[in-house]
Amino acid sequence: MSAIVVHGIGALCTCDPLRGEAPGVVRDAALVARDGIIVYAGPEAGLDRSDIPRRALEVHARGAAVMPGFVDAHTHIVWLGDRGDEYAHRASGATDEEIAAGGGGIRATVRATAAGTVEDLAAAGREKALRMLANGTTTVEVKSGYGLEHDAEMRQLDAADQLRRWRDLPDVVATYLPLHATPDGPRDAYLDDVCTRGVDGAAGRATFVDAYCEAGAYSVVECERLFTAAAAHRLRPKIHAEQRSHSGGALLAAQVGAVSADHLEHATNTDLEALSKAGVVGVILPGASLVLGGPPPPGRRLLDAGCTVAVATDCNPGTCYSESMPLMVALAVALGGLTPAQALVAATAGGAAALGLADRGILRAGMRCDAVILRAPSWIDVGYHLGGDIVGSVILEGRLAVPSKA
Ligand SMILES: [Zn+2]
CATH class of the missing domain: 3.20.20.140 (Metal-dependent hydrolases)
Incomplete structure (x- = not known):
């Protein structure tokens, strides 16, 4: 079993239409995955410690924005x-x-x-x-x-x-x-x-x-x-x-x-x-x-x-x-x-x-945990900071595939 929890997310950009106005941002959020699948994506205050799998890799986003992998x-x-x-x-x-x-x-x-x-x-x-x-x-x-x-x-x-x-x-x-x-x-x-x-x-x-x-x-x-x-x-x-x-x-x-x-x-x-x-x-x-x-x-x-x-x-x-x-x-x-x-x-x-794939592209419980921790507090910087090397860490199917560059 593999598990990961990302704490301290300043803006969780879910890209989930169920979260209202695009790109479905949740402030002060956490993201948790078990065996590659998201089990929690929402306000950190709503996360019960008992929801975090034992021996989960703990990552701190330090207020950065997090979004789905491209x-x-x-x-x-x-x-x-x-x-x-x-x-x-x-x-x-x-x-x-x-x-x-x-x-x-x-x-x-x-x-x-x-x-x-x-x-x-x-x-x-x-x-x-x-x-x-x-x-x-x-x-x-x-x-x-x-x-x-x-x-x-x-x-x-x-x-x-x-x-x-x-x-x-x-x-x-x-x-x-x-x-x-x-x-x-x-x-x-x-x-x-x-x-x-x-x-x-x-x-x-x-x-x-x-x-x-x-x-x-x-x-x-x-x-x-x-x-x-x-x-x-x-x-x-x-x-x-x-x-x-x-x-x-x-x-x-x-x-x-x-x-x-x-x-x-x-x-x-x-x-x-x-x-x-x-x-x-x-x-x-x-x-x-x-x-x-x-x-x-x-x-x-x-x-x-x-x-x-x-x-x-x-x-x-x-x-x-x-x-x-x-x-x-x-x-x-x-x-x-x-x-x-x-x-x-x-x-x-x-x-x-x-690509006809219904299991990814959105940060929501039940989806594949593919996510990017940005090197900025705002997701707007992805397009705004032209050529800005905006990607910090990359989580690929619940594994930390690219550790933080910062
Ligand atoms: Zn072509």
Whole structure:
């Protein structure tokens, strides 16, 4: 049996809608967990000493704010290779076409990643996952998508499974993303393979299936074909939609009952209303929006349409190399029009919703005890203190995974 109690919490930011106005703050609070599950989250004055398990690890927050661990619901962290030069070339004025002609872009990542062993891929993913944990992330979604060939895609999913088994990392949810870049060989043959061997192989390895619905990538018809094949294997759809142009992916997400539609910068209000009606979570990726330019992430517009919103890093080697959810909270406010409270909920409870996980993202008795002790008395500092190294300690499933830095 393991147990932990956090005393002296100045502001317990529960992100619990049952606690009233977001983000559901309880002052002068305590948090108690047994075997990874929260048994008490409320006012310290209401905590009976007999409720604290014997031999519990006692942690004192010294008046700091405590919040749920971040749930990063959209990442591509299992990659090999380095595209720093490409980043510099783009900043010097090179176009995507010039970079692609020079062998760069997503194809450079596919070349490096597809050749990797499961061990290589897991080691590369581990580095990023450790940085995520240090930044307060306790659950991370990990996509394949840099294989573009059956065995290489399966190796990426097996690496994600290895990450999930390492108990010193954030919990991992795997997503099969076979329709990402376009294949070198015949397109139809690749789609046939993905819709037969691919979904069959992914069924035991991944929770979700995903596709990049975009001009120059995959059409609505191709994405729908994948989702239909995947449904027979109980792989729920997610989709990269309306990122660089209006592709029709958002309406497809509503039609097939996707768990989430991600990016959405070019989505119309009609698209967002359809997502809301269908109960599809809108995932904004403000780091990628910042790097690529173009329309802002539609955080405010999604909320106005009645959608649940999640914010995630999109951590990837091309358009957003960041493991930092606190930075994404800041960008969701600065670019996406969310209030600090809405952004914090989107990065925790919203992320959990985007992964179909009802057991985390909120600090409440009965939920997984994933929590962050901040290095500040106010949760507002998560977005306000830009790049401020705000995360002190991290509690992962009731264990002190990152001790205090302060
Ligand atoms: Zn992505």
